Amino acid sequence: MNLKPENLASTVLTVGDPERVEKVSQYFDTLTFKTSKREFNIHSGTYKGTPLTVMSTGMGTDNIEIVMNELDALVNIDLKTRREKEEKKSLSIIRIGTSGSMQSDVPVDAHLASAFAVGLDTLMHFYTPAYTEQEENLRQRVADTLQIGFTPYAVGASRRLLQKIGANMLTGVTATCPGFYGPQGRSLRLVPAIPTIIEKLSQTETGIAGLRLTNFEMETAGYYAMGRLLGHEMLSVNAIVANRVEQVFSQDSEKVVDSLIREVLKKVAE
Numbered sequence: 001m002n003l004k005p006e007n008l009a010s011t012v013l014t015v016g017d018p019e020r021v022e023k024v025s026q027y028f029d030t031l032t033f034k035t036s037k038r039e040f041n042i043h044s045g046t047y048k049g050t051p052l053t054v055m056s057t058g059m060g061t062d063n064i065e066i067v068m069n070e071l072d073a074l075v076n077i078d079l080k081t082r083r084e085k086e087e088k089k090s091l092s093i094i095r096i097g098t099s100g101s102m103q104s105d106v107p108v109d110a111h112l113a114s115a116f117a118v119g120l121d122t123l124m125h126f127y128t129p130a131y132t133e134q135e136e137n138l139r140q141r142v143a144d145t146l147q148i149g150f151t152p153y154a155v156g157a158s159r160r161l162l163q164k165i166g167a168n169m170l171t172g173v174t175a176t177c178p179g180f181y182g183p184q185g186r187s188l189r190l191v192p193a194i195p196t197i198i199e200k201l202s203q204t205e206t207g208i209a210g211l212r213l214t215n216f217e218m219e220t221a222g223y224y225a226m227g228r229l230l231g232h233e234m235l236s237v238n239a240i241v242a243n244r245v246e247q248v249f250s251q252d253s254e255k256v257v258d259s260l261i262r263e264v265l266k267k268v269a270e
């Protein structure tokens with residue numbers, strides 16, 4: 001990602017869109033480093049004295065696999081000897097993303113923190129994460145609902161970050177999809193294999209008290225699972241820009257994203 005250990009803060013804010021990086025760093029007090037490579041646009045600096053890195057990832061969990069492995073290498077591998085360091089460092093990584101709601105009472109322009117995420121992609125079939133009983137149960141329930149021929153994965157957020165950053169937000173379970181159209185029930189010329197995926201997922205019992213599947217996006221489960229594997233604390237917060245059940249779309253998605261950015265910065269600096 002064109003990044004060296006000295007350019008990386010221990011708290012990393014991530015966004016999908018490379019142009020969203022400066023919408024976050026515009027609020028920094030100091031901006032000490034900038035680089036970019038492909039879809040990875042990266043700024044480091046400080047906000048109210050807290051060192052922060054903000055970076056874009058592009059779209060999809062395949063990119064997140066690169067981001068997480070390389071961020072981890074910067075802090076936990078000695079880049080000269082190429083050996084794993086004995087003492088490991090845990091980064092705090094917060095995704096500030098956009099998302100579509102699958103519940104009528106999760107309205108557009110809301111902020112939603114993902115307490116859990118279910119990966120409908122196959123990334124975790126190439127790693128071996130340990131799931132809690134609750135997560136095993138959740139992934140099995142979604143597999144039973146969708147009948148897609150492989151078992152999705154389900155992983156929870158960092159409880160500490162959820163309490164600290166998500167304190168004033170809705171909480172829910174996020175469906176991370178390997179695409180924007182078919183996997184989220186959208187159709188242009190192609191008819192999705194599961195045309196009723198919104199209804200199916202929104203009605204699936206999660207087995208977790210008070211939590212339903214609430215929203216669609218394309219990265220959160222990949223972050224949570226890679227964070228679990230590598231020992232980093234993860235949270236994904238979402239600006240709800242569409243309500244797919246009510247067919248309502250945010251009239252000013254830039255505004256809800258900006259208010260989410262400011263909320264995260266406020267909480268990070270507290």
Ligand SMILES: O=P(O)(O)O[C@H]1O[C@H](CO)[C@@H](O)[C@H]1O
Pocket residue numbers: 015016017058059060096097098099180217218219
């Ligand atoms: O706005 P970002 O952070 O990119 O997040 C969402 O928007 C993109 C799709 O439009 C996907 O990356 C999805 O996860």
Ligand SMILES: O=c1cc[nH]c(=O)[nH]1
Pocket residue numbers: 098099100101180184216217218241242
């Ligand atoms: O509906 C939405 C909105 C943003 N990003 C997604 O992936 N889906």
